[in-house]
Amino acid sequence: MTEPDKSFQQQLEADLAKLGQAERFHVDADQIIGRLRRRRAVRVTAGAAAAVLVFITAWGAWTFMGAQGGNRPQDLAVKPSPDRLGPQHPLPHPAIAKELAALPLSAEKAEILDGLKKVFNNRQTSTLRITKTTP
Amino acid sequence: MIATTPMPKAQTQLGQGLADEVTDDGILSGLRRLDRHALEQLAFRHGRDLAMAAHAYLGNAHDAEDIAQETLMSAWDGARRASPGTKLRPWLFGILFNRCRKHRRSMWRRLLREKKFAQGRTASAGDEPETQERLEKLRCSLAMLDGVCREVIILRFQQCMTVADAAHVLNIPEGTVKSRTHAALGKLKTLMEQQHDRTR
Numbered sequence: 001m002t003e004p005d006k007s008f009q010q011q012l013e014a015d016l017a018k019l020g021q022a023e024r025f026h027v028d029a030d031q032i033i034g035r036l037r038r039r040r041a042v043r044v045t046a047g048a049a050a051a052v053l054v055f056i057t058a059w060g061a062w063t064f065m066g067a068q069g070g071n072r073p074q075d076l077a078v079k080p081s082p083d084r085l086g087p088q089h090p091l092p093h094p095a096i097a098k099e100l101a102a103l104p105l106s107a108e109k110a111e112i113l114d115g116l117k118k119v120f121n122n123r124q125t126s127t128l129r130i131t132k133t134t135p
Numbered sequence: 136m137i138a139t140t141p142m143p144k145a146q147t148q149l150g151q152g153l154a155d156e157v158t159d160d161g162i163l164s165g166l167r168r169l170d171r172h173a174l175e176q177l178a179f180r181h182g183r184d185l186a187m188a189a190h191a192y193l194g195n196a197h198d199a200e201d202i203a204q205e206t207l208m209s210a211w212d213g214a215r216r217a218s219p220g221t222k223l224r225p226w227l228f229g230i231l232f233n234r235c236r237k238h239r240r241s242m243w244r245r246l247l248r249e250k251k252f253a254q255g256r257t258a259s260a261g262d263e264p265e266t267q268e269r270l271e272k273l274r275c276s277l278a279m280l281d282g283v284c285r286e287v288i289i290l291r292f293q294q295c296m297t298v299a300d301a302a303h304v305l306n307i308p309e310g311t312v313k314s315r316t317h318a319a320l321g322k323l324k325t326l327m328e329q330q331h332d333r334t335r
Binding site for chain 1: 171174175177178179182183185186187190191196199200203204207208211266269270273274288289292293295320323324
């Protein structure tokens with residue numbers, strides 16, 4: 001390796017100073033402020049989009065778990081009552097259920113219950129069976 | 136810097152007003168308060184030097200401008216985290232070189248840079264052909280030099296920093312700066328001589 005001398009260093013300093021001289025660099029406060037504002041806007045938008053995405057994912061997971069008959073907190077909290085139609089059961093409506101329960105066990109009542117059986121799934125069927133046995 | 140860049144008249148007048156007002160410590164404390172005036176002073180005082188250094192490092196004016204702006208943005212964001220005794224200029228150049236290194240690491244940018252490098256401009260139209268040729272050689276030699284050597288060359292010979300300040304920027308001992316400078320000068324000289332032989 002050659003020994004760098006003083007004249008080389010001086011020439012280098014002069015040349016390095018000239019190197020970017022032909023360029024017009026736009027580095028001023030207005031541009032920095034503009035870029036900072038744009039960056040903030042991008043961050044806010046990205047944050048909002050991420051929040052929406054998280055919300056949609058959570059809602060989707062919640063709904064999926066419900067469709068699977070899974071362990072949603074409300075499913076865990078609700079214990080199907082064996083002897084009455086509780087308010088937690090969406091169908092049949094408590095008022096209808098009350099009326100049904102009040103009816104004497106007749107052919108008409110049996111027909112209604114059979115119709116409901118066809119409509120409801122197994123979960124409701126068990127409830128209806130209990131209702132049928134209620135005097 | 137040895138050769139100062141001519142500035143527009145309006146900017147010069149503004150700059151004299153700004154430059155006389157606040158010291159570097161004042162600018163730093165202004166940045167901590169998120170004072171826009173401090174940012175204006177910072178951009179005026181150091182913006183062009185940062186861009187020139189980035190240009191020497193990256194070999195491309197557009198990227199250099201971008202990196203210089205990003206450096207000032209980082210300074211605006213990070214001023215509150217800077218310790219009270221921080222020297223503004225070495226701190227800024229530390230940020231600048233971190234940004235430049237990050238920029239160079241990117242693969243796709245490397246391909247783009249090589250393309251841009253061929254289109255790069257070194258000298259103004261007014262320069263003599265001999266000067267233009269010398270600057271072109273310097274630009275090519277700098278591009279071939281490894282990053283560590285290039286950093287020390289820029290700090291010591293373009294920005295005319297002291298050994299202590301360069302050590303602060305690069306976060307290395309002063310002795311290492313001296314040895315790196317010596318090695319970098321030797322490598323640069325060899326590369327420039329090789330360029331010279333190639334052109335003959």
